[in-house]
Amino acid sequence: MMSLLASMRLYLGPALATSLFITGCAVKPPVRKVVVETPSGWTSVAGEGISLQPAELDAWWKNFHDAQLTQLIDRALAGNLDIRVAVARIREARSQAGIADAAKYPALGAAANVQRLRGGLPQGIGRVANLPGISNEIGIFQVGFDANWELDFFGGTRLAALAAREQARAAEEALQGVRLMTAAEIARLYVELRGAQQQREIVQQQIAVARETLELVRTRFEAGLAQQLDVTRATAQYETTCAAAPPLEAVIRDRHDRLSVLVGMPPASLNEMLTDAKPLPMRPPEIPVGLPSDLLQRRPDIRQAEAELSAALAQLGVAQTERFPKFALTAGVGRQATSVAGLTLGAGNFFAVGPNVRLPIFTGGRIRNNIAARDAQVEQAALRYEQTVLRAFEEVERALVGYLREGERRRALAAATLEQQEAARLAEVRYAGGLEDFTTVLDARRGQLSSALEQVESETQQLRQAIALYKALGGGY
Incomplete structure (x- = not known):
């Protein structure tokens, strides 16, 4: 021996x-420089509720101060099936990285x-x-x-292991992206559910008022103080108001089911939790957005695109080592x-x-074409990275504009709703005193209902824009 x-x-x-x-x-890992012009600041930051302070995004959904929303998101992050699939993909990618790394050692x-x-x-x-x-x-x-x-004289095995590790990193970033999308989708659906419930309450109140108005007109008609036309108009107003309820019930039912599935449960599983109407979540008093350059390190989709570009570069290096001998x-x-x-x-x-x-002496162009194919993949990955960054800037700008402009609309609608309520009250008083015809009352009632529903819709929309802004900024956990 x-x-x-x-x-x-x-x-x-x-x-x-x-x-x-x-x-x-x-062979060293190839380098591909990607230049993306980064704005020095956001173009739409002047407005109520927005600041340029560094973004505070850890558990951002807690800024809405709604315990049920926080509970739903926590349950979704633990049980959502898309998240569980992404976790399994990470395990697969890490195992593939271990396989590639094992090639560096003797067998x-x-x-x-x-x-x-x-x-x-x-x-x-x-x-x-x-x-x-x-x-x-x-x-x-x-x-x-x-x-x-x-x-591994020429680094092919080392580069293959590097590519596998970068693919595993991309899978990890993809998981963070799925988590962010899931949390944002839960928040959006929850806000829409509460908004629809608020609108349903307004419609139910208006239905009760329309019913009382119809009874009043009928009484006046029987006493000879109103015309048959007034009764017909009051009946039409009552039926029109009742017709506004079923679409809202459909929205509420749909949001119930979607929220149940997103937390990993069968549809209607959250009925007991969500059936009772509750107010809309509070708007965050201020949303700090930071600088555009912060997105490059914060958004998971940008980090995923960067990892995929690194993996593509390493694979190009592996293809280049095929030109050399194997020992x-x-x-x-x-x-x-x-x-x-x-x-x-x-x-x-x-x-x-x-x-x-x-x-390798003669391969019929296989090695050369493989290098060209890998180089094309690197170019695609670089372009995807650039596109992802530009899209991130666009999403933040769009969410900022939507949030600020919707805030202006919400404040105007709040003032209009108060005026419509007063107009409806005065119209009813004057009609009861014989100073106005019933058309004035109907117009005032329609205006009051429309303004109240639009105000709730605007409040809901601004909350949706706040959620979209947190998502565009990259979220946090």
Whole structure:
């Protein structure tokens, strides 16, 4: 055995020296510079509720001060099926990275072989005569270990491992993106649910008022103080108001089901939790947005695109190393024996060790085209990264404009709603006193209902824009 180890050192020593010498020629990861013009600031930040302070996005949904919303998002982050799929993809990507990294190390295996042959002896031993009492069957026994190590002279294995690690990082960023989208979708649906419930209450109140008005007009008609036309108009107003309720019920039902599925439960599973109407969540008193350059480090989709570009560059480097020779060290050690007619022949140890070189001479353009294909993939990844960054800037600007302008609309509608309420009250008083006809009352009632519904819709829309702004800024956990 000592002689075996000495022989292996004799072969391995020069090979390792050669490895250290050629490693200096290793291919380095290619570099592709992507230049994206980053604005120095946001164009739409002047307005109520927005500041340029660094964005505070950790658990951003808590800024709406709604315990049920926080509970729903926490449950969704734990049970949403899209998130669980993304987690499984991370496990897959990390395992693939481990496979790629394992190629950097020697592979050691063990094997055992037992054969029974009839009709002759292998390894040059002559046939056994068919003599009486002598079997022409032989047995071959072999057991041993073998090792193989591909020497990464030109960095191909290292670059392949780097590409796999970057793919795993991209999968991790994709998970954060799914978490962000899930939290934003839960918040949006919850806000729409509460908004629809608020609108339903307004419609129900207006239905009660329209019913009382219809009864009043009928009483006046029977007393000869109103015309049949007034009764017809009051009836039409009542039916029109009732018709506004079913669409709101459909929205409420749909949001119930969607929220249940997003938290990983069957539809209608959250009915007990969400059936009772509650006010809309509070608007955050102030949303700090920071600077555009902050998005490059904060948004998970940008970080994912960056990781995918790094992986594509590493794969390009792997393709470039295919132009160079492949060096490997192989070794084997074991024991073998042959038996015939009950006698053991050729028993003893064996070993084999030596280098293996594979040089690409002619591949029909495969290597060249593979490099060109990988280079095209790098270009695509670079363009996707640039597009992702530009889209991020656009989404923040759009959410900022929507949030600020909707705030202006909400304040105007709040003032209009108060005026409409007063106008409806005065119209009813004057109609009861015979100073106005019923048309004035109907117009005032329609205006009051429309203004109240629009105010709730505007409040809901501004909350949706706030959620979109948090999402565009990159969220946080």
